[in-house]
Amino acid sequence: MIYADNAATTKMSDAAIKTMVSVMNDTYGNPSSLYSTGQRAKEVLEQARVDVASVINAQPREIYFTSGGSEADNQAILTAAAIGKKSGKMHIISTAFEHHAVLHTLNKLEKEGYEITLLDVHEDGLVVPEELEEAIRPDTCLVTVMYANNEIGTVQPIRRIGEICRKHGVLFHTDAVQAIGHIPVDVEKDNIDMLSSSAHKYHGPKGVGFLYVKKGIRVTNLIEGGAQERGKRAGTENVPGIAAMAEALKEINSKMEANAEYLTAKRDRLIEGLKEIPHSALNGDAKKRLPSNVNFCFEGIEGESLLLLLDDKGIEASSGSACTSGSLDPSHVLLAIGRVHDVAHGSLRLSIGENITDDEVEYIISSVKEVVEYLRSFSPVWRDLQEGKREYIL
Numbered sequence: 001m002i003y004a005d006n007a008a009t010t011k012m013s014d015a016a017i018k019t020m021v022s023v024m025n026d027t028y029g030n031p032s033s034l035y036s037t038g039q040r041a042k043e044v045l046e047q048a049r050v051d052v053a054s055v056i057n058a059q060p061r062e063i064y065f066t067s068g069g070s071e072a073d074n075q076a077i078l079t080a081a082a083i084g085k086k087s088g089k090m091h092i093i094s095t096a097f098e099h100h101a102v103l104h105t106l107n108k109l110e111k112e113g114y115e116i117t118l119l120d121v122h123e124d125g126l127v128v129p130e131e132l133e134e135a136i137r138p139d140t141c142l143v144t145v146m147y148a149n150n151e152i153g154t155v156q157p158i159r160r161i162g163e164i165c166r167k168h169g170v171l172f173h174t175d176a177v178q179a180i181g182h183i184p185v186d187v188e189k190d191n192i193d194m195l196s197s198s199a200h201k202y203h204g205p206k207g208v209g210f211l212y213v214k215k216g217i218r219v220t221n222l223i224e225g226g227a228q229e230r231g232k233r234a235g236t237e238n239v240p241g242i243a244a245m246a247e248a249l250k251e252i253n254s255k256m257e258a259n260a261e262y263l264t265a266k267r268d269r270l271i272e273g274l275k276e277i278p279h280s281a282l283n284g285d286a287k288k289r290l291p292s293n294v295n296f297c298f299e300g301i302e303g304e305s306l307l308l309l310l311d312d313k314g315i316e317a318s319s320g321s322a323c324t325s326g327s328l329d330p331s332h333v334l335l336a337i338g339r340v341h342d343v344a345h346g347s348l349r350l351s352i353g354e355n356i357t358d359d360e361v362e363y364i365i366s367s368v369k370e371v372v373e374y375l376r377s378f379s380p381v382w383r384d385l386q387e388g389k390r391e392y393i394l
C-alpha cells in the first residue's frame with residue numbers, strides 16, 4: 001500500500017509514539033498539582049513549549065497548546081476580531097482558498113457585523129502582495145493568509161505579506177498547518193503575529209496543536225475554566241500528546257532540508273509523468289509549492305471513481321480535502337483558482353511521504369494513467385468531448 005495522503009494526516013513517528021507512551025506511563029500527573037508527579041508533568045509540558053518555540057524562532061511564552069489546527073485558527077481570528085472591535089476596526093482580509101477552519105470562522109464574524117474581503121489567488125494559487133496592500137483599509141484589524149495550501153500545496157509570499165501588515169499596523173495571522181516541519185518558518189523573519197500548527201500533519205498525534213501569539217497581543221480564550229495556558233485555554237493539558245508533538249517536530253525539523261530535496265525530486269517526476277495524460281492540468285504553481293504536493297485535474301472523469309480505483313491498486317490519495325470529500329460540491333480551492341465545476345470534479349491530490357521510493361513513484365504514474373484511460377472509456381462527457389459536441393477546457 002502506498003499512502004499518498006499526508007496532507008490529510010500523517011503516520012506517527014516511532015519517536016513520537018515512544019514519547020507518548022512513556023509520558024502516559026511515567027508522567028501521568030496533573031501539571032497543576034504541586035507534588036512531584038504533577039511537577040514532573042509540568043516539566044515535560046514546559047520542555048515541549050521550549051522545543052516547539054525554538055523551531056519557529058518564538059519565545060516559549062508565546063506558545064499556547066490547543067486541540068489542533070482548527071482550534072488555533074478559531075482562536076487567532078477571534079483574538080484579532082476582539083482587539084479590532086475595541087477600536088472600531090471590523091474589517092478582515094483573507095483569501096478564497098483558506099481552510100474551512102478559517103473560512104467558517106470568518107463567516108461567523110460576518111454575521112456579527114464584520115466585513116470580510118477575500119483576495120483572489122489567481123490561476124497559480126498565489127496571493128499578489130500588492131493586491132493585498134491595496135485591500136488594507138484604516139479599519140482593517142486582521143490579515144489571515146495560509147502559509148501553504150492543503151489542497152494544491154502553493155506556498156504564499158508570507159514574509160512579504162507580513163512586511164506589508166507590519167507597515168500598516170495590521171495584525172497578521174497565518175495558518176501554517178501544512179508548512180510547519182516541511183518548509184522553513186520563522187515568525188520573526190516572516191513578520192508573523194499569530195500562527196496555527198497541528199501535530200498530526202508532521203508525524204505527531206491527532207488532536208493536539210499550538211497557536212503562536214506574539215507577546216503583547218491579548219489572547220481571547222475560547223474555553224472557560226481553569227488557569228491553564230496562562231488563563232487562555234482552560235482544561236487539563238494533553239501532556240502525552242504535547243510531548244509527542246514536540247518530539248515529532250524536533251525530529252522532522254532536523255531532517256527538513258534533506259526531506260525537501262528528496263521529496264521535490266519525486267514530486268517533479270510525478271508532475272512530469274502525469275502531465276503526459278492528455279487533457280490534464282497541474283493545479284497551482286509548479287515550483288512555489290510544497291515538496292510533497294501534486295494536484296491534477298483530468299477532464300472527463302470523476303475524482304471519486306478515480307480514488308476508488310486507485311485504492312484497489314493500493315494507492316491511497318484524495319480528491320479535494322477530507323472535509324469536503326463525501327459531499328458532491330467541488331473543492332472551493334479549485335474553484336478559487338478558476339477551475340470550472342466539471343473540471344474541478346476530476347481532481348487528484350497526491351501528498352507523498354518522506355519514505356516514498358522511485359519504484360512507487362513510477363507505479364503511481366502508470367496506475368493513474370491506466371485508471372484515467374479506463375474511466376474515460378465509458379464516460380459520456382469524454383465521448384462528447386471526443387465527438388466535438390463539447391469543447392475541451394484543458
Ligand SMILES: *Cc1c(COP(=O)(O)O)cnc(C)c1O
Binds near residue numbers: 067099101149
Ligand atoms: C489539517 C488542517 C487544519 C486543521 O487542523 P486539525 O488539527 O485537523 O484541526 C487547518 N488548516 C490546514 C491548512 C490544514 O491542513
